Amino acid sequence: GEDVEQSLFLSVREGDSSVINCTYTDSSSTYLYWYKQEPGAGLQLLTYIFSNMDMKQDQRLTVLLNKKDKHLSLRIADTQTGDSAIYFCAESTGGFKTIFGAGTRLFVKA
Amino acid sequence: NAGVTQTPKFRVLKTGQSMTLLCAQDMNHEYMYWYRQDPGMGLRLIHYSVGEGTTAKGEVPDGYNVSRLKKQNFLLGLESAAPSQTSVYFCASSSIDREQYFGPGTRLTVT
Numbered sequence: 001g002e003d004v005e006q007s008l009f010l011s012v013r014e015g016d017s018s019v020i021n022c023t024y025t026d027s028s029s030t031y032l033y034w035y036k037q038e039p040g041a042g043l044q045l046l047t048y049i050f051s052n053m054d055m056k057q058d059q060r061l062t063v064l065l066n067k068k069d070k071h072l073s074l075r076i077a078d079t080q081t082g083d084s085a086i087y088f089c090a091e092s093t094g095g096f097k098t099i100f101g102a103g104t105r106l107f108v109k110a
Numbered sequence: 111n112a113g114v115t116q117t118p119k120f121r122v123l124k125t126g127q128s129m130t131l132l133c134a135q136d137m138n139h140e141y142m143y144w145y146r147q148d149p150g151m152g153l154r155l156i157h158y159s160v161g162e163g164t165t166a167k168g169e170v171p172d173g174y175n176v177s178r179l180k181k182q183n184f185l186l187g188l189e190s191a192a193p194s195q196t197s198v199y200f201c202a203s204s205s206i207d208r209e210q211y212f213g214p215g216t217r218l219t220v221t
Contacts, residue, residue: 008150041214044212088153102150
């Protein structure tokens with residue numbers, strides 16, 4: 001069945017770039033999402049990419065999609081302490097169903 | 111525009127007790143969802159609804175029931191709570207074929 005996998009932890013220094021990786025199994029995915037969850041809060045959509053795109057840039061965020069390898073990454077430039085959170089990768093084939101990864105906890109050291 | 115709201119934010123139940131979690135959205139979304147979040151397991155879909163009066167089972171529906179009598183509300187019920195249902199519960203809503211918007215969560219402890 002469909003699955004989304006991510007590493008559980010990432011630690012970076014303030015000012016460095018962070019790269020969070022994700023792999024998925026469903027080749028018919030239409031949308032791929034990155035959500036951010038801050039402590040005690042729900043998930044908030046950070047950015048998304050359509051499956052017919054290779055890259056999307058939004059201010060400090062860059063999303064790269066390798067459809068052949070079913071690999072998605074999120075790069076955060078100039079990482080700040082406020083970026084410390086859990087980041088979830090998710091895939092959707094359209095309609096109602098979205099599959100979420102387990103989340104990557106990003107620690108930013110000052 | 112409050113988005114997605116959940117009531118209550120915290121609850122402690124004893125084994126065997128029942129409760130209802132309320133989710134409300136003011137974005138006129140067709141789809142609504144209930145997830146549970148457990149450490150290291152991401153989000154697991156409990157039940158979902160594709161419109162008023164309709165509900166369907168998700169990945170982990172056992173021990174839960176839902177109702178969607180009004181488009182803006184989606185209720186999650188636990189008839190006889192068990193310790194395995196200790197979790198953080200998130201409600202979400204979406205338009206057709208678009209991203210989901212999440213509520214702030216309900217932290218439930220069953221002792």
